[in-house]
Amino acid sequence: MNLKEWVFTTDHKRVGILYLIGSVAAFVVAGIMALLMRAELSAMGPTLTANPTTYNVWLYAHGAVMILGFQIPALTGFAANYAIPLMIGAKDVAFPRLNAFSVWLFYMGVILALLTFVIPDPPDVLWTGYPPYSTITTGNTALYTFTVLLIGFASIIAGVNFITTIAYMRAKGLTWNKLNFFVWSILGSFVMQLIYVPVLGTAVLLVSFDKYLGTHFFDPTMGGDVLTYQNLFWFYSHPAVYVIFLPFMGIIMDIFATFSKNRIFNYKAAVYGGVWGIVIISGEVWIHHLYVTGMPDWLRIGQMVTTLMISVPVGLMTISLVGTLYKGSITFETPMLYALGTMFLFLVGGLTGIPLAVTSLTVNLSETYYVVGHFHYVMAVAGSLAIFSGVYYWFPKMTGRMVNETWGRIAFVFTFVGANVIFWTMMNVGVKEGLPRRYYDWAQFPQVAHDQMVMTIGSVIIGIGFAIMLLNWILSAAFGKKAGDNPWESKSLEWTTASPPPHGNWPKPPVLADDWSPYAYAKR
Amino acid sequence: MNKHSKIGAGLLALAGSAQALALDKYIPTTDRIGDPAAGWNHLWSEVLVDITIMGVLFAVVLAYLMVKFRRRPGVEGGGVKELSVGAAIGWAIIPAFIFLADDLFVAANGWQLWNLQRTVPADRLEVRLESGMYSWDYTYPNGVRTQNVLKVPAGKPVLLRMTSRDTIHNHYMPDFKVKEDSMPGRITYLWFYPKEPGKHLVTCNEYCGVSHSYMSGQVEVMPPEQYQAWYEEEGAKLKAAAAAPAATEGSAPAAAPTAGAAAQDNKKPA
Numbered sequence: 001m002n003l004k005e006w007v008f009t010t011d012h013k014r015v016g017i018l019y020l021i022g023s024v025a026a027f028v029v030a031g032i033m034a035l036l037m038r039a040e041l042s043a044m045g046p047t048l049t050a051n052p053t054t055y056n057v058w059l060y061a062h063g064a065v066m067i068l069g070f071q072i073p074a075l076t077g078f079a080a081n082y083a084i085p086l087m088i089g090a091k092d093v094a095f096p097r098l099n100a101f102s103v104w105l106f107y108m109g110v111i112l113a114l115l116t117f118v119i120p121d122p123p124d125v126l127w128t129g130y131p132p133y134s135t136i137t138t139g140n141t142a143l144y145t146f147t148v149l150l151i152g153f154a155s156i157i158a159g160v161n162f163i164t165t166i167a168y169m170r171a172k173g174l175t176w177n178k179l180n181f182f183v184w185s186i187l188g189s190f191v192m193q194l195i196y197v198p199v200l201g202t203a204v205l206l207v208s209f210d211k212y213l214g215t216h217f218f219d220p221t222m223g224g225d226v227l228t229y230q231n232l233f234w235f236y237s238h239p240a241v242y243v244i245f246l247p248f249m250g251i252i253m254d255i256f257a258t259f260s261k262n263r264i265f266n267y268k269a270a271v272y273g274g275v276w277g278i279v280i281i282s283g284e285v286w287i288h289h290l291y292v293t294g295m296p297d298w299l300r301i302g303q304m305v306t307t308l309m310i311s312v313p314v315g316l317m318t319i320s321l322v323g324t325l326y327k328g329s330i331t332f333e334t335p336m337l338y339a340l341g342t343m344f345l346f347l348v349g350g351l352t353g354i355p356l357a358v359t360s361l362t363v364n365l366s367e368t369y370y371v372v373g374h375f376h377y378v379m380a381v382a383g384s385l386a387i388f389s390g391v392y393y394w395f396p397k398m399t400g401r402m403v404n405e406t407w408g409r410i411a412f413v414f415t416f417v418g419a420n421v422i423f424w425t426m427m428n429v430g431v432k433e434g435l436p437r438r439y440y441d442w443a444q445f446p447q448v449a450h451d452q453m454v455m456t457i458g459s460v461i462i463g464i465g466f467a468i469m470l471l472n473w474i475l476s477a478a479f480g481k482k483a484g485d486n487p488w489e490s491k492s493l494e495w496t497t498a499s500p501p502p503h504g505n506w507p508k509p510p511v512l513a514d515d516w517s518p519y520a521y522a523k524r
Numbered sequence: 525m526n527k528h529s530k531i532g533a534g535l536l537a538l539a540g541s542a543q544a545l546a547l548d549k550y551i552p553t554t555d556r557i558g559d560p561a562a563g564w565n566h567l568w569s570e571v572l573v574d575i576t577i578m579g580v581l582f583a584v585v586l587a588y589l590m591v592k593f594r595r596r597p598g599v600e601g602g603g604v605k606e607l608s609v610g611a612a613i614g615w616a617i618i619p620a621f622i623f624l625a626d627d628l629f630v631a632a633n634g635w636q637l638w639n640l641q642r643t644v645p646a647d648r649l650e651v652r653l654e655s656g657m658y659s660w661d662y663t664y665p666n667g668v669r670t671q672n673v674l675k676v677p678a679g680k681p682v683l684l685r686m687t688s689r690d691t692i693h694n695h696y697m698p699d700f701k702v703k704e705d706s707m708p709g710r711i712t713y714l715w716f717y718p719k720e721p722g723k724h725l726v727t728c729n730e731y732c733g734v735s736h737s738y739m740s741g742q743v744e745v746m747p748p749e750q751y752q753a754w755y756e757e758e759g760a761k762l763k764a765a766a767a768a769p770a771a772t773e774g775s776a777p778a779a780a781p782t783a784g785a786a787a788q789d790n791k792k793p794a
Contacts, residue, residue, distance in 0.1 A: 265615075301635055304631055315619055343586065355571050358567070358634035360635075
């Protein structure tokens with residue numbers, strides 16, 4: 001194994017693994033930021049640092065790196081790259097060199113994000129970068145802008161690549177309705193990336209123009225408007241939630257099918273109603289991030305209705321997930337445990353989003369710990385557990401070795417318990433006390449001392465869970481027992497080749513029989 | 525810092541003209557006095573019941589299926605037949621209909637409360653708010669200014685017309701279940717209904733800078749007579765000061781309080 005081969009690789013599997021390494025590294029860094037913040041918040045007043053800016057930089061790094069450096073690249077970078085060509089029986093993606101270019105851009109973005117900890121005035125503008133603060137702060141807003149642009153550009157390139165790959169490189173006999181659900185979810189995700197990422201790029205670029213070149217796009221004293229930025233930003237960043245959400249549903253859907261040895265319940269409803277329903281509605285709900293910004297009253301009501309309507313496609317996918325277990329023959333190996341954990345966390349996170357869709361309730365809940373608790377349930381921990389269930393699931397394919405089951409289960413218990421301890425408490429504090437988020441110090445709310453300590457303890461528990469998981473991966477990759485081609489006895493195409501698959505994936509391109517399906521398990 | 529003061533100066537001019545124009549045509553008014561905070565509590569408990577039922581239902585079914593269909597010796601495959609076309613459509617349309625019905629039910633209730641929250645009673649106290657890093661500066665109809673303390677009479681709805689002189693802030697009063705951003709170059713409003721005398725926290729709910737978490741204030745709800753006495757006394761003091769050949773004009777920022785000292789120094793970590 002030599003380094004040059006990896007850096008200059010055009011093999012989708014290696015590109016995928018590079019994405020995995022980069023995004024897990026980002027996850028570790030952003031996770032440490034979370035632990036630092038929790039330690040700071042464990043007691044009232046300054047604890048770890050007496051400088052609020054230091055805390056605000058952790059806050060920026062945690063949010064920006066988790067979303068842009070970890071979740072989006074892990075799903076649309078790692079999972080898509082590794083699994084899509086294998087699932088559709090292709091020997092690689094449509095444009096392998098472009099693919100290599102996109103992973104390079106991603107790494108440059110991650111390196112830029114990590115410079116946060118080196119440069120003298122790191123960005124302190126949160127992952128949202130709202131002006132006017134982002135244009136008057138002494139923090140380095142340009143670093144934020146270019147991190148977003150690099151990673152965004154990587155996404156756009158990957159989008160072109162994967163949409164082409166899925167459209168033109170399917171194996172003979174693999175019709176659209178026989179695609180793995182995961183393939184559909186990635187397709188939906190990249191369609192959204194192509195539509196919305198340019199809008200985000202525009203927004204963050206204009207902020208830096210305002211700050212460094214003296215333009216006035218968002219400066220009201222010179223005819224600009226502060227809300228324009230927020231509209232542009234969330235026009236991308238709410239769909240970004242679904243860019244993460246769809247592939248994570250895709251991963252757990254395929255894991256549910258494999259470990260239940262069952263078809264996906266009402267596949268077409270989940271694909272055409274669920275995935276494409278989300279893609280269609282995703283662009284009409286961003287105002288729910290601006291419910292308390294003085295947007296026109298009628299608009300805040302209109303997008304309350306569209307936001308609530310998201311429950312329809314999400315509900316269809318949820319029914320498909322639950323229905324996939326029906327009359328299955330379920331086993332509970334680590335990937336399935338993580339997928340089921342995702343399902344329960346997602347249930348809590350999804351349903352607690354309904355009050356936040358309601359404008360008149362959000363007028364109280366907005367920007368409190370309730371919101372933080374909600375989106376950590378639905379996006380942060382459900383999303384991350386889904387990503388990790390995918391890593392556990394494809395681990396034997398990637399490395400040719402099995403992950404240690406016992407330690408996998410132990411890690412799961414820590415993670416699942418820790419997540420609930422933190423984020424349930426967080427939602428509770430938000431509703432009961434109205435504790436605002438993004439506070440370096442909660443001196444105004446002495447009554448939350450107990451809850452803050454509980455959340456900090458929860459963060460240690462979840463940290464232990466993730467640490468065990470990562471160690472387990474590293475050790476299992478080196479010393480795990482040999483996996484064989486299809487350890488989970490899946491019918492899906494990626495399990496028909498060797499583990500790890502050779503360059504080109506199959507010696508001869510697979511040709512599929514008429515009755516082939518990725519979910520054609522033996523009937524009961 | 526240069527840019528910051530520039531924004532401040534510009535906004536001063538802007539706030540003057542814009543607030544003179546007011547935004548009355550954007551503020552629907554009513555003769556009835558409702559209680560948005562009570563309405564919030566009511567709707568919240570309703571929606572909470574709704575989502576709890578759905579959550580428990582899904583979780584119980586999920587747990588049941590996990591146990592019931594775990595792999596047993598002898599049963600290798602679990603595959604069941606694909607749904608028939610009719611069943612597939614039914615399993616899509618009926619749940620979609622149920623979700624949509626629930627959505628619209630929640631939305632209708634939400635809209636009703638929204639109208640209450642955004643329609644301001646005609647009989648009200650109007651106070652202008654200018655927020656800045658890191659203070660809340662209130663201006664009363666008679667010109668009295670306070671900082672970080674909003675004194676209001678019990679039993680009278682209060683309308684805040686808000687703007688900001690630097691970054692975006694958010695005037696959040698957890699006890700009254702209401703908040704709205706205050707932004708440079710824009711005027712927003714919110715209203716609340718303080719019923720009983722007492723003190724309530726005001727806190728900044730939009731990341732506004734380094735000392736964001738220390739940006740707090742207080743709503744002091746006073747018995748109406750006591751409020752009236754304070755209001756008139758401060759108004760008289762202001763008049764007397766204006767009559768005197770004071771040299772303060774022009775140099776005072778819009779927000780320099782005329783009544784009392786700042787409740788606390790929000791810039792310093794406690």
